[in-house]
Amino acid sequence: MKQPFLTKAKAEEIVAKYPTPLHVYDEKGIVDNARELLSAFSWNPGYKEYFAVKATPNPALIRLLAKEGCGVDCSSLTELMMAERLGLRGDEIMFSSNETAAEEFVLARKLDAIINLDDITHIDFLNETAGIPQKICLRFNPGGEFKINNAVMGTPEEAKYGLTSAQMDEAVERLMKLGVKEFGIHAFLASNTIGESYYPKLAEIIFSKIVELHQKTGAKFVFANLSGGVGVPYRPDQKKNDIFKIAQGVKEAYAATLTAAGIEGVKIFTELGRYMLAPYGGLLTRVIHFKHTYKEYVGVDACAAHLMRPAIYGAYHHITVLGKENQPETNRYDVVGSLCENSDKFAVDRMLPPVEKGDLLFIHEAGAHGHSMGYNYNGKLRSAEVLLHPDGTFDLIRRAEKPSDYFATLDIYPEFQ
Numbered sequence: 001m002k003q004p005f006l007t008k009a010k011a012e013e014i015v016a017k018y019p020t021p022l023h024v025y026d027e028k029g030i031v032d033n034a035r036e037l038l039s040a041f042s043w044n045p046g047y048k049e050y051f052a053v054k055a056t057p058n059p060a061l062i063r064l065l066a067k068e069g070c071g072v073d074c075s076s077l078t079e080l081m082m083a084e085r086l087g088l089r090g091d092e093i094m095f096s097s098n099e100t101a102a103e104e105f106v107l108a109r110k111l112d113a114i115i116n117l118d119d120i121t122h123i124d125f126l127n128e129t130a131g132i133p134q135k136i137c138l139r140f141n142p143g144g145e146f147k148i149n150n151a152v153m154g155t156p157e158e159a160k161y162g163l164t165s166a167q168m169d170e171a172v173e174r175l176m177k178l179g180v181k182e183f184g185i186h187a188f189l190a191s192n193t194i195g196e197s198y199y200p201k202l203a204e205i206i207f208s209k210i211v212e213l214h215q216k217t218g219a220k221f222v223f224a225n226l227s228g229g230v231g232v233p234y235r236p237d238q239k240k241n242d243i244f245k246i247a248q249g250v251k252e253a254y255a256a257t258l259t260a261a262g263i264e265g266v267k268i269f270t271e272l273g274r275y276m277l278a279p280y281g282g283l284l285t286r287v288i289h290f291k292h293t294y295k296e297y298v299g300v301d302a303c304a305a306h307l308m309r310p311a312i313y314g315a316y317h318h319i320t321v322l323g324k325e326n327q328p329e330t331n332r333y334d335v336v337g338s339l340c341e342n343s344d345k346f347a348v349d350r351m352l353p354p355v356e357k358g359d360l361l362f363i364h365e366a367g368a369h370g371h372s373m374g375y376n377y378n379g380k381l382r383s384a385e386v387l388l389h390p391d392g393t394f395d396l397i398r399r400a401e402k403p404s405d406y407f408a409t410l411d412i413y414p415e416f417q
Contacts, residue, residue: 001325002236004282004362005029006388008323011284011360014386014394020286020360021302021383022400023371025061028390029280030367034068037272040247044254046267050094052228053079055273055368056281059086060387060397065276066092073271074113077104084111094225094271096139096186098161102129109133116186116225120167123174137184137225138163138171142205146189156189168209172219184223184269185209192231192274196242199226200249207257207266214263223267226250230275234316234365241275274368281367283307283383287359296333298355303337304344305380307363307370311343318364319347327353335361339378371398376406 005026006014014024034049041047050073051065057079062072063086071092074080083093084107093113097104100122108115109130116137117123126132141162145155156162163171172183185206190198203226210221233240250268258266283306289299304311319335321327329351337344346363355361374382381401388394410416 002318002320002364003325004320004322004364005280006282006362008360010388010392011322011362014388015284015286015360018384018386018396018400020284021300021306022284023306023366023383023385024282024284024394025277025367025385025387025397026280027064027387030061030064030277031068033276033280034065034070037243037270037276038069040243041250041268041270043247043251044268046223046265048091048267048269049276050225050269050271051276052271052273053082054372056277056370057082057372058385058397060395061277062086064387070276073273074108077101077107080104080107080111080113083113089113094137094269096137096227096271100125105130114184116184117163117171118161120163120171123171123178127178132175132178132180134180135182135184135222136175136180137186137223138168140165140168140185140187140206140209142187142189142209146201161188165209168213169216172213172217176217176219181220182222183213183219184221184225185213186225186227188227188229190229193229194231194233194238194241196245196249198229199246200253202226202229203250203253203268204257207253210266211257211261211263214261221263221266223269225269225271227271228273228275230270230272232274232278232365234318236318240279276368278365278368278370281365281370283363283366283370285361285363287355287357287361290355290357295349296331298333298335298352300335300337300346300361302346302363302383303339303378303380304341305337305339305375305377306383307346307366308373308375309369310346311339311341317346317366319350319352320362320364321353321355322360322362324353324359329353331355339380341377379406381406 050071073094090112095108095113096116098118139162143157285300285302291297309315335347384400385398
């Protein structure tokens with residue numbers, strides 16, 4: 001069974017100061033995981049992880065990862081602004097966006113970020129709005145079906161992202177004429193994969209395209225960005241991906257493709273979000289109601305506004321009743337929030353130990369795409385975020401929203417000023 005990274009006693013200590021619902025993160029788990037990732041890819045001297053800010057855009061967590069040598073992957077103006085305020089510049093920032101506004105490219109160029117172009121039309125747009133840098137990345141969409149071990153993992157041609165193979169050829173030639181000296185290729189073909197096959201197969205595709213483009217154009221490729229897609233074990237019967245096996249598979253693809261073609265010195269980049277933080281964050285919520293109708297409902301003080309993945313994807317998140325980790329799961333419940341939406345359910349027909357009013361529930365794997373996907377429907381306010389340190393102390397790293405925050409954009413009306 002999954003075990004939370006904090007005890008009931010520690011959780012009660014935290015919520016006594018910062019009431020539920022709230023997101024709590026495990027500093028030790030985050031740091032240990034980052035170090036393991038960097039160790040796994042240490043065979044590649046230029047390897048760098050660019051943490052996907054969209055997963056958990058919190059300065060304290062970004063700083064924590066930056067201390068371990070990670071950069072940031074930004075996809076919007078405000079994410080670039082966050083990077084700027086944290087003192088990140090140049091090759092510490094990868095800017096991967098789509099349908100990009102001019103002001104976003106302008107700031108990315110000001111910060112000397114590595115720009116990852118999503119479409120061939122963006123070449124002219126970038127040139128007109130901010131200028132073409134000497135180093136640039138192109139997002140590649142190979143089309144067709146993406147298969148691993150004969151299983152269809154996705155259909156890239158249905159995705160809105162990236163350049164076709166023919167467009168990649170044209171883009172490289174045009175960009176070279178515009179002064180680009182160094183190139184990178186980026187691709188993202190599957191999400192939340194379990195197992196060790198995804199990155200090596202993706203790397204083979206990217207490396208092969210690098211060889212092809214280099215031979216056609218003479219362009220210098222300095223990095224290959226594998227993006228995200230390495231998943232985490234949301235369910236108790238799943239095991240954590242072996243990052244060392246994954247990295248070894250990428251190394252073998254590198255040797256068989258790039259080295260065999262006489263191309264060396266290509267840096268490996270990743271842009272992981274879920275893998276970096278999801279298992280090391282949880283949503284703490286208090287049981288406040290029960291409902292006995294056609295089903296047994298456990299009502300909690302959190303809702304989909306605090307963790308929307310179950311509501312929009314039907315995603316599974318494991319739930320632990322703190323203090324009852326070792327009790328038999330004898331009761332079947334739907335665990336629900338208070339939104340005026342029937343999809344506002346953290347769990348459906350979930351077997352749990354007998355739950356009582358006042359129990360604290362720990363919802364697992366909420367460290368990525370949890371707080372960041374929060375919203376204000378029904379006037380709900382986003383929760384606080386707390387970082388739990390290895391010595392048992394903890395700090396508030398984002399305060400909870402207040403009603404004044406909710407009404408802040410209505411200050412055009414006298415009664416809301």
